Amino acid sequence: MRIWVFAEEIDGAPTSLTLEMLTKARSLGDEVAAFLVGDGSAETINALGAHGATTVYHLDPGDTLPSAPAAAAMAELAASESPDLILFGLQPTDRDVVGRLAGRLGVPVLSNAVDIVIDAGSTKVINEILGGTTLVETAFSDSGPHLVVVRPKSFAAEPGDGGDPSVVEVVAPDTGHSGSATVIERHAERSEGPKLEEAEIIVSGGRGMGGREQFGAVEELAELLAAAVGATRAVVDAGWVPYSLQVGQTGKTVKPSVYIALGISGAMQHLVGMKDSGTIIAVNKDEEAPIFGVADLGIVGDVHKVVPKLIEALKARSS
Amino acid sequence: MKIAVCVKQIPDPATPYELDSENHFVVRPDDQVLDDTDRYGVEMGLQLAETTEGEVVLVSMGPAGSLQGIRQALAMGADKAIVIDDETLRGSGALVTARVLAAAIEREGVDLVIAGTESTDGYVGVVPQMVAELLGMPALTFARKVEHSDGTIRIERQTGGGYDVVETTLPALVTVTSGAVEPRYPTFKGIMAAKQKPIDQPNCADLGVESPDLVGSGQGIVEVRAAPARAAGVKVQDEGEAHEEIVALLEQAKVV
Numbered sequence: 001m002r003i004w005v006f007a008e009e010i011d012g013a014p015t016s017l018t019l020e021m022l023t024k025a026r027s028l029g030d031e032v033a034a035f036l037v038g039d040g041s042a043e044t045i046n047a048l049g050a051h052g053a054t055t056v057y058h059l060d061p062g063d064t065l066p067s068a069p070a071a072a073a074m075a076e077l078a079a080s081e082s083p084d085l086i087l088f089g090l091q092p093t094d095r096d097v098v099g100r101l102a103g104r105l106g107v108p109v110l111s112n113a114v115d116i117v118i119d120a121g122s123t124k125v126i127n128e129i130l131g132g133t134t135l136v137e138t139a140f141s142d143s144g145p146h147l148v149v150v151r152p153k154s155f156a157a158e159p160g161d162g163g164d165p166s167v168v169e170v171v172a173p174d175t176g177h178s179g180s181a182t183v184i185e186r187h188a189e190r191s192e193g194p195k196l197e198e199a200e201i202i203v204s205g206g207r208g209m210g211g212r213e214q215f216g217a218v219e220e221l222a223e224l225l226a227a228a229v230g231a232t233r234a235v236v237d238a239g240w241v242p243y244s245l246q247v248g249q250t251g252k253t254v255k256p257s258v259y260i261a262l263g264i265s266g267a268m269q270h271l272v273g274m275k276d277s278g279t280i281i282a283v284n285k286d287e288e289a290p291i292f293g294v295a296d297l298g299i300v301g302d303v304h305k306v307v308p309k310l311i312e313a314l315k316a317r318s319s
Numbered sequence: 320m321k322i323a324v325c326v327k328q329i330p331d332p333a334t335p336y337e338l339d340s341e342n343h344f345v346v347r348p349d350d351q352v353l354d355d356t357d358r359y360g361v362e363m364g365l366q367l368a369e370t371t372e373g374e375v376v377l378v379s380m381g382p383a384g385s386l387q388g389i390r391q392a393l394a395m396g397a398d399k400a401i402v403i404d405d406e407t408l409r410g411s412g413a414l415v416t417a418r419v420l421a422a423a424i425e426r427e428g429v430d431l432v433i434a435g436t437e438s439t440d441g442y443v444g445v446v447p448q449m450v451a452e453l454l455g456m457p458a459l460t461f462a463r464k465v466e467h468s469d470g471t472i473r474i475e476r477q478t479g480g481g482y483d484v485v486e487t488t489l490p491a492l493v494t495v496t497s498g499a500v501e502p503r504y505p506t507f508k509g510i511m512a513a514k515q516k517p518i519d520q521p522n523c524a525d526l527g528v529e530s531p532d533l534v535g536s537g538q539g540i541v542e543v544r545a546a547p548a549r550a551a552g553v554k555v556q557d558e559g560e561a562h563e564e565i566v567a568l569l570e571q572a573k574v575v
Contacts, residue, residue: 010479065485067448067458090444092461092478099448108412108537111443128546130336136343137542141535149445181457185484201574225574237498243463243477249442250497258572269439275549279572281565294549297568301557310562314575
């Protein structure tokens with residue numbers, strides 16, 4: 001079984017999701033390669049090798065938006081190298097490339113995979129629907145390459161005993177007008193404290209916090225606990241916090257030891273992003289809120305009363 | 320500027336979804352609603368059409384039903400709709416959907432295609448990129464801001480850690496995130512006008528798309544089963560001291 005993993009280099013490193021996919025690919029296939037888009041720093045190549053890639057195909061798109069050139073280059077390479085399975089992550093550039101590649105090759109994509117099973121040569125993908133309550137197992141019926149998009153945190157990233165991979169420089173074929181999108185500026189929005197995807201504790205707030213000013217209580221509690229701040233889509237859409245803090249289907253998927261949900265009702269789109277957290281604590285005034293269905297401790301009460309007391313109690317402990 | 324906006328009718332997310340026990344497809348009632356994430360695309364299309372004296376054409380594939388969701392988007396101000404509801408398309412995957420949408424858009428001939436980033440009911444999240452590839456257009460994706468001037472389109476593209484400014488020339492496809500614009504509410508006049516707006520309903524043959532019944536979709540559902548449920552937790556009514564329960568649990572989890 002020959003497996004490729006798509007890798008995008010961000011700030012000189014592969015994303016954690018790329019390393020999670022490589023770890024899984026290593027357990028499934030006897031030949032694992034990474035298709036890397038970015039500068040191709042030594043650190044990135046090493047990390048890809050350590051996690052299982054024996055070959056790294058490297059494409060430097062420069063200032064061109066990578067989707068069109070990467071898809072065209074992968075299609076060309078796939079014709080000669082015949083990978084059985086290509087894994088992409090549920091993150092922006094991966095989604096752009098897999099869509100274009102599928103359109104180019106005329107093959108289906110199975111998305112939102114939480115597990116992949118190779119069974120007697122057939123590739124099966126498991127995904128969660130209806131807010132994670134139902135699992136669907138889907139099999140590819142035609143020959144490969146089989147394109148799969150993987151949800152973050154489905155697999156743990158662990159380095160293996162792989163050495164330095166061989167690097168193959170790839171040049172993209174001319175993609176004409178499709179490849180005319182150019183990146184003019186790049187902006188990072190750094191928030192203080194731990195990163196959402198890596199935090200041990202997350203304190204998240206929803207619409208029930210009431211407003212931008214009251215959302216400050218979420219931030220204050222997070223700071224006290226050295227936790228990352230998260231938010232629901234409604235809160236991000238309302239402009240209280242940036243998109244980079246959004247937890248859920250259209251935001252980040254997180255799996256901290258402790259997840260504290262404040263004023264969050266628990267829409268499906270939020271639950272799929274956090275329901276696999278270790279301990280879930282929820283405070284909401286609506287007794288029927290779906291968040292209580294996944295909470296280990298659910299407090300039916302007013303966040304504006306419970307949270308200030310919680311902050312006071314934690315401050316008293318630490319002083 | 321002529322703009323196609325891809326939209327989808329979905330069962331009301333406020334009601335629990337059901338799967339057909341035979342074919343595992345989501346049961347779709349006659350009255351479906353406009354996917355909330357599509358309202359941002361429609362609004363973006365309307366704003367760009369207004370500044371260029373253009374036109375907005377809705378393009379949608381799926382069970383048409385009462386067309387309630389399509390009328391919602393027409394009521395916001397879109398000029399007309401193309402809805403492809405072909406019996407042979409039931410249960411087709413993202414690629415077939417993209418082929419049908421691309422064929423309808425190509426037949427219409429547009430300068431700009433706008434779509435949401437994923438649907439709320441299916442969330443495969445790659446259909447717009449497939450459409451762009453099939454149409455030979457660049458795809459400016461995950462836009463939180465869109466600007467157009469004189470045939471050039473520029474967006475702020477959301478990334479995992481911030482945003483990039485990305486630019487290209489028309490024709491192009493743009494996907495917009497929720498919150499990119501403030502969708503307008505239909506006015507009474509808009510709702511009345513929507514009843515009279517043209518809705519074209521071609522089938523696969525009209526669009527020259529091979530029906531998936533003939534070519535196969537390359538994938539099939541093997542099994543549907545319940546996910547392992549999380550152990551039930553404790554629910555406590557706050558009587559003024561509930562925060563102490565939280566402190567106790569945080570201690571137990573050894574994080575304080």
